[in-house]
Amino acid sequence: MEEQKKKILLVEDDPNFGTVLKDYLMMNDYDVVHAKNGMEGFEKFKKGDFDLCILDVMMPYKDGFTLAKEIREKNTDIPIVFLTAKAMKEDVLKGYKVGADDYLNKPFDSEVLLMKIKAIIQRKATETISDSKQFEFKIGGFDLNSKLRFLRYKGGDPIKLSPKENELLRLLALHENDLMPRELALTKIWRDDNYFTSRSMDVYIAKLRKYLKLDDKVEILNIHGEGFRLVVN
Amino acid sequence: MEEQKKKILLVEDDPNFGTVLKDYLMMNDYDVVHAKNGMEGFEKFKKGDFDLCILDVMMPYKDGFTLAKEIREKNTDIPIVFLTAKAMKEDVLKGYKVGADDYLNKPFDSEVLLMKIKAIIQRKATETISDSKQFEFKIGGFDLNSKLRFLRYKGGDPIKLSPKENELLRLLALHENDLMPRELALTKIWRDDNYFTSRSMDVYIAKLRKYLKLDDKVEILNIHGEGFRLVVN
DNA sequence: ATATTTGTTAATGTAAGGTTAAAAGTAAGA
DNA sequence: TCTTACTTTTAACCTTACATTAACAAATAT
Structure with missing residues (x-):
């Protein structure tokens, strides 16, 4: 079975920094969508099914906090990490208030970012295991359990699928x-x-x-x- | 219903800083146990039932990382936050490897620490309802005691795990x-x-x-x- | 009729899992 | 400090499971 890459939404208005960061993350096996501003970020967020959002705080039109709030309205669980140039205490507090999972001051070490991403995604992975899709079906005399991947006919031996x-x-x-x-x-x-x-x-x-x-x-x-x-x- | 105070284990060898921090946290409605070194920290950890550990990295006898590893052997879920004076990249990476939830460089802002604590404890609160406290299992003819780490078949000699x-x-x-x-x-x-x-x-x-x-x-x-x-x- | 779509079986290459042994890392005792 | 026992990781090798591709037969549409 093919390994599924984790999807990251990166919203960063500085085109140079954004591109470099995107490439770096992709080199490290993440699937990255890069939005250049808050507006675009929200549009892309609605379309994609992301595992993590990395938001720059200072952006024209729509700052990172505002975007985070909108994202939170759509999805209460998705991890959010803020990037910011200024190490302002008020900003950090504001970030946590809108439900940030972490905070990084630029310039930051890329390896540290990678570790944080890994830690955060793993954290979520353990929580979100038992998502209850539809896994059990009756098909005539058969029972299909598609979580355990077997098919059983009239209580007989299960057929592995x-x-x-x-x-x-x-x-x-x-x-x-x-x-x-x-x-x-x-x-x-x-x-x-x-x-x-x-x-x-x-x-x-x-x-x-x-x-x-x-x-x-x-x-x-x-x-x-x-x-x-x-x-x- | 009575609100239960969250219990924090604070391991910090600097007596002044440790006391100040402890008082500050208690003022903010946390139940804090303060250990002065790694050894004492581990003893207190085994006794208490904590919601969060705050560990100083640099301590005599037993540093924060070693202590964290020991704690992790007993409990894979409990959140750990490291405090450190030096902002060494290697230290940060090492911390995440033993499963740190966050990292703070001294001197840090106390309000920021508070926010982080709040965020981390909330995070854990949602996941850790059902499974974390379960340590004894019957598995067919076996009894598993995962606190004492042994497996016993039909009352025979326990197998150490x-x-x-x-x-x-x-x-x-x-x-x-x-x-x-x-x-x-x-x-x-x-x-x-x-x-x-x-x-x-x-x-x-x-x-x-x-x-x-x-x-x-x-x-x-x-x-x-x-x-x-x-x-x- | 003949091109296209579907049905079925077999062959092949790759990925995942099983097992065992050796190496490396740790803890505790002598 | 050295030794010993033990845990965990790394490595090697083997088996099984799976998906794809190919080849050809059968059915269906135009």
């Missing part, structure tokens, strides 16, 4: 009896829609069909050119 | 029959998620499996790419 099998069956189950568009699975699971990923998906459909043979009331139908349909009679 | 064995088994037990994500163990126990810590974890899984062989109803299953599952049949 590979990550792709699991995700694909889960998507089909979410659309039970309805069309599950090819494109949806490809973009959600394979993150790319091309000839090869499409062939790959067909291979997985074949595998799922083999498993589902146990119950002849359950089948995966193809809708030519559209996608697949998990039907339960 | 090393700190890592113990923490890992405890995490698995907390998630009994459910997924215990690799990432969780690595970040909580090893404080880093990389190739080597991951391999190290596998070694410990092997050790635990050897212990658990005594009861063939208990086993640790792998979920490829996700983590492990302690199952009791």
Whole structure:
């Protein structure tokens, strides 16, 4: 399974410093989106699904604190780190008041920043484990537990599913009896829609069909050119 | 309902500074225990049930880092803040490696310290509700006492567990029959998620499996790419 | 009919996990 | 201080799991 890079939103108006910092973070295996001001920062924040925000305090139009407040309204949990040139006590206090997780005075050491980022993201990672998406499905005589990745027929021995099998069956189950568009699975699971990923998906459909043979009331139908349909009679 | 004061362990060898800081914190509604050196700090830590530790780095006999490591062996969750006179980068990095939550260079502003304490304790308050106080488990025919670090099968001779064995088994037990994500163990126990810590974890899984062989109803299953599952049949 | 899409099986390459042993690091006793 | 016992990390090697690609057959659309 592919390692998922952590996503960082960096809002910094100084183009030189911002670019350098972005490159440095990307070199260290983070996925970085760089916004040049508070306004743009908020727009990008709404679109992306970030693990951490790094905000410059002093920016034209919308300063870091204001932006932080807006971000907090949308998301109470996401860690925020402020960058600031001046080491003003009032600023530090203000930062903590809007829920900062940390604070760095420029110029700061890049290794220290890296450590802080790591510490903060790890902290959050341990909290946010039990996010309750939908993990359990009944499909005819089958039970699908997509957190533990197994499929069981009528209380028999569980069939272990590979990550792709699991995700694909889960998507089909979410659309039970309805069309599950090819494109949806490809973009959600394979993150790319091309000839090869499409062939790959067909291979997985074949595998799922083999498993589902146990119950002849359950089948995966193809809708030519559209996608697949998990039907339960 | 009566509001419970948060308990802080302050380890600081400078008697003047230590006393002033202690008084300041107590004035701000914290319950503070002041230890004058690392040794005393560890003794007091074992006795009290603290919400936060503030450790001076430079102390005679036992420095703050060593003390932090000892504290971490007893408790992986408790927040630690370091105080230091010198703003050495190496020290900061070392601090984060032993799992510091924050870092303050003397002289620091007392209001800033207060804010940080507040932020850190609040952070922990949200995560540490259910699992941190659980130290005794029944796992099939086994009893795990993870405070005393031993595992006993059907009242037989206790098997002594090393700190890592113990923490890992405890995490698995907390998630009994459910997924215990690799990432969780690595970040909580090893404080880093990389190739080597991951391999190290596998070694410990092997050790635990050897212990658990005594009861063939208990086993640790792998979920490829996700983590492990302690199952009791 | 013939191009396109889908079905299925097999082959291949890579990543993850299992196991054991050696090396390195620590703690405590002699 | 040296020794010994013990914990943890690093390394090596092996096995298993998975995803992709290829190849070819079958179905479907134009």
